[in-house]
Amino acid sequence: NAGVTQTPKFRVLKTGQSMTLLCAQDMNHEYMYWYRQDPGMGLRLIHYSVGEGTTAKGEVPDGYNVSRLKKQNFLLGLESAAPSQTSVYFCASTRTPTGELFFGEGSRLTVL
Amino acid sequence: GENVEQHPSTLSVQEGDSAVIKCTYSDSASNYFPWYKQELGKGPQLIIDIRSNVGEKKDQRIAVTLNKTAKHFSLHITETQPEDSAVYFCAASIVGASFGNEKLTFGTGTRLTIIP
Numbered sequence A: 001n002a003g004v005t006q007t008p009k010f011r012v013l014k015t016g017q018s019m020t021l022l023c024a025q026d027m028n029h030e031y032m033y034w035y036r037q038d039p040g041m042g043l044r045l046i047h048y049s050v051g052e053g054t055t056a057k058g059e060v061p062d063g064y065n066v067s068r069l070k071k072q073n074f075l076l077g078l079e080s081a082a083p084s085q086t087s088v089y090f091c092a093s094t095r096t097p098t099g100e101l102f103f104g105e106g107s108r109l110t111v112l
Numbered sequence B: 001g002e003n004v005e006q007h008p009s010t011l012s013v014q015e016g017d018s019a020v021i022k023c024t025y026s027d028s029a030s031n032y033f034p035w036y037k038q039e040l041g042k043g044p045q046l047i048i049d050i051r052s053n054v055g056e057k058k059d060q061r062i063a064v065t066l067n068k069t070a071k072h073f074s075l076h077i078t079e080t081q082p083e084d085s086a087v088y089f090c091a092a093s094i095v096g097a098s099f100g101n102e103k104l105t106f107g108t109g110t111r112l113t114i115i116p
Helices: none
Strands: A004-007 A010-013 A019-025 A031-038 A042-049 A065-067 A073-078 A087-094 A107-111 B004-007 B010-014 B019-025 B032-038 B045-051 B056-059 B062-067 B072-077 B086-092 B110-115
Touching: A004 A087, A019 A031, A019 A087, A019 A107, A031 A073, A042 A065, A042 A073, A073 A087, B004 B086, B010 B019, B019 B086, B019 B110, B032 B062, B045 B056, B045 B062, B072 B086
Parallel strands: A010 A107, B010 B110
Antiparallel strands: A004 A019, A019 A073, A031 A042, A031 A087, A065 A073, A087 A107, B004 B019, B019 B072, B032 B045, B032 B086, B056 B062, B062 B072, B086 B110
C-alpha cells in the first residue's frame, strides 16, 4: 500500500529558483496538508485543502503556493526560493477534518 | 493562538524502564490531544490520542493522561523496548464537527533513546 507519496525526496535549489513538491495519496482522502519541520520548532502548517479545488492558508503560508486540481494530488510550490525555506516538508492526508493524519516520508529541501 | 510546550527535548531510558514526556498548552478551549511518533527517515504516525472529556487512555504499553485544570498532558511508555526509540510529538487542537486538524499545534518534539 502506497499511502502518501512525496516527490522528490531531496532537492537542492539556489536562491531565487522555483520548484514544486508533489504529494499523492491513494486513500481517497478529502483533506490534505503541507507542513514544514524545522529543528526545535516541531511541525508547522503551511497550507491545506478540504477537498478537490480548494486550498486555505495555514500558520506559515508566505512564500508558498498550493493547488489541488485532482483529489489525490496536492502540490506545493515555491516561486522564488529563499534560504529560510530550507526545511523538511511533510504532506499528510485524512478522511475527516478531525481524523488521524497520514504522513508521507518527507522531502528535504536545501536552498543555497 | 495556541502554544504547546514539550519537555524534555531529549530523553534516554534503560530498556525495560518507563519513559514520560510532558506537554502543556495555553488555550483552555483545546479539546483534542494526539501524540505522534516519528522514526528516523519517516513521517510522523499517530500512536494515541485523547479528548478533553477523558482523563486517561491506555493502549498496551502506552498511556496518555490529561489534566484540564493545569492544562497539561503526558505520554507514558512502560516496559520500553529498542523499537520505542524515535521522536515523539504532542499536539493540541480545538476540534468541532467540521474542523480540527488545520488547528493542530505541535510541540517541539522529544527524542527518546532506549539504551539496550
